[in-house]
Amino acid sequence: MELATIGAGLAAIGAGLGIGLIGSKAVEGIARQPEATGDIRGIVILTAALIEGAALICMVLSFFV
Amino acid sequence: MNILRPYCFLLIFSAFALAVHAQDGHTHQEGSEHHNHDHAAPAQESPDHAQPEHSTAIHGTDAAGHADAAGAHEGCGHTDDPNAPFNAGELALHHISDANAIHIVGDWYFHLPVILYAPGHGWKWASTRSFKTHHHGNGTVAQDGYVLVHGNVMRVQDPAFPKGEVPVSEPSHETTTVNGKEKITYYVKANDICYKLDPKTTLDGGLMGGGITSFYDFSITRNVFTMLLVCGLLFWMFRAVAKAYTTRDGQAPRGLQNAMETFVTFIRDEVAIPNIGHGYERFMPYLLSVFFFILGLNLFGQLPIFPGSANVTGNISITMVLAVITFLITNLSGNKHYWEHTLWMPGVPALLKILILTPVEVLGLFLKPFTLMLRLFANITAGHIVIVSFVSLIFIFGKAGESLGGTAVGLAASIPLTLFIMAIELLVAFLQAYIFTMLSAVYFGMATEEAHH
Numbered sequence: 307m308e309l310a311t312i313g314a315g316l317a318a319i320g321a322g323l324g325i326g327l328i329g330s331k332a333v334e335g336i337a338r339q340p341e342a343t344g345d346i347r348g349i350v351i352l353t354a355a356l357i358e359g360a361a362l363i364c365m366v367l368s369f370f371v
Numbered sequence: 372m373n374i375l376r377p378y379c380f381l382l383i384f385s386a387f388a389l390a391v392h393a394q395d396g397h398t399h400q401e402g403s404e405h406h407n408h409d410h411a412a413p414a415q416e417s418p419d420h421a422q423p424e425h426s427t428a429i430h431g432t433d434a435a436g437h438a439d440a441a442g443a444h445e446g447c448g449h450t451d452d453p454n455a456p457f458n459a460g461e462l463a464l465h466h467i468s469d470a471n472a473i474h475i476v477g478d479w480y481f482h483l484p485v486i487l488y489a490p491g492h493g494w495k496w497a498s499t500r501s502f503k504t505h506h507h508g509n510g511t512v513a514q515d516g517y518v519l520v521h522g523n524v525m526r527v528q529d530p531a532f533p534k535g536e537v538p539v540s541e542p543s544h545e546t547t548t549v550n551g552k553e554k555i556t557y558y559v560k561a562n563d564i565c566y567k568l569d570p571k572t573t574l575d576g577g578l579m580g581g582g583i584t585s586f587y588d589f590s591i592t593r594n595v596f597t598m599l600l601v602c603g604l605l606f607w608m609f610r611a612v613a614k615a616y617t618t619r620d621g622q623a624p625r626g627l628q629n630a631m632e633t634f635v636t637f638i639r640d641e642v643a644i645p646n647i648g649h650g651y652e653r654f655m656p657y658l659l660s661v662f663f664f665i666l667g668l669n670l671f672g673q674l675p676i677f678p679g680s681a682n683v684t685g686n687i688s689i690t691m692v693l694a695v696i697t698f699l700i701t702n703l704s705g706n707k708h709y710w711e712h713t714l715w716m717p718g719v720p721a722l723l724k725i726l727i728l729t730p731v732e733v734l735g736l737f738l739k740p741f742t743l744m745l746r747l748f749a750n751i752t753a754g755h756i757v758i759v760s761f762v763s764l765i766f767i768f769g770k771a772g773e774s775l776g777g778t779a780v781g782l783a784a785s786i787p788l789t790l791f792i793m794a795i796e797l798l799v800a801f802l803q804a805y806i807f808t809m810l811s812a813v814y815f816g817m818a819t820e821e822a823h824h
């Protein structure tokens with residue numbers, strides 16, 4: 307029952323929710339306007355990496371502090 | 372040719388697994404190694420004498436105080452059990468840490484220069500070769516009080532330790548709990564006297580168990596060597612590209628020049644101009660340097676063998692320096708409009724500004740580079756830990772070489788997972804370099820933005 311591990315798990319939930327939301331909106335956008343696929347793809351990868359950054363910061367801090 | 376492809380896959384993967392396993396020096400076949408469990412240390416006088424003078428200077432005063440009182444019963448710790456089960460977590464932490472000598476395979480180390488300074492005892496320049504390492508990077512001799520423990524240099528606290536070359540035993544360790552955190556103290560025995568060892572000084576304020584100790588380590592470590600290597604490589608590459616622009620002026624770009632031109636125009640057209648706008652040329656050198664530096668280091672960290680396999684960008688000191696440089700450039704090139712909007716924004720009641728908005732903005736001023744640092748560090752470190760864990764699956768399933776069927780199952784489970792994660796890590800390497808550069812460009816843009824009221 308390490309609190310650090312529970313904290314890391316919560317961070318993973320946050321990341322999963324955030325990126326899931328991006329993914330769903332991206333797919334909706336592409337469905338509405340297939341020509342914008344290229345632009346949307348770039349924005350999705352960028353935003354996913356930023357959200358992963360926040361989640362990983364929390365994960366690393368929970369294990370090393 | 373298609374027949375060779377799975378063979379090549381297996382070959383590359385075996386090299387990878389071999390390199391990871393080589394980090395874990397002891398195997399079950401080495402039963403001839405002798406156990407020495409020194410729970411009843413014969414001489415406790417030396418540690419006791421060493422404690423009082425240094426106890427105030429050393430960060431872990433609680434540990435020193437407790438050791439003082441319980442000095443008679445402290446003992447010399449215990450050595451690594453060569454038949455201990457395979458510990459994947461320890462292997463992962465060993466992979467992401469810095470070391471004074473680069474471990475290649477087994478007992479083969481690529482030795483690096485060691486530059487040490489102890490206040491009151493002067494400088495010491497040596498090579499890790501002089502420590503005559505054997506198993507696990509433990510030196511068999513001490514040089515002027517310095518010992519090599521698991522590839523890292525440590526120093527004997529006791530000033531009465533003889534100078535010059537002194538043969539020492541295998542280091543032993545003991546885990547104590549200080550302020551609720553585990554602290555491992557290392558000991559070494561010379562001439563049957565037990566000496567306590569000091570790790571190098573780290574300026575983390577005790578956050579990760581560090582603090583000011585009796586010596587400073589300025590050596591060329593694994594990370595420094597890899598950084599120098601990447602800098603040399605980048606310099607060589609871009610010098611060739613720059614020369615190509617003068618010798619092949621007006622012609623279509625070719626080869627390396629072509630590839631680098633793609634990246635450079637990408638940074639200029641997609642990162643610098645949209646975010647900085649007018650006057651972007653000033654910042655282009657820094658943006659390009661930081662992009663290729665981080666990209667090169669990330670990619671070198673992904674290679675499983677020497678000269679790769681060094682977790683440089685996953686070291687928080689290095690990402691901190693990059694973030695500090697971005698912070699300095701942002702604030703030194705901030706114009707009046709920037710400082711006005713940060714500290715005393717127009718059109719807001721003064722009370723609100725003093726109480727809430729300005730403190731929040733100042734906090735944001737420091738927090739933005741701070742997140743830059745942590746984002747890169749966390750992404751790369753987490754990736755390395757995951758890869759080492761997946762490769763360790765082989766050894767966990769096969770009980771570190773005992774069971775062949777288990778090893779086969781481990782391979783079947785580990786190979787697809789590891790390949791998948793390494794593909795993602797390749798993407799992450801590029802992406803994190805791009806994100807660091809893009810966010811730096813965004814901050815520069817915000818600092819040099821003209822008023823548009």
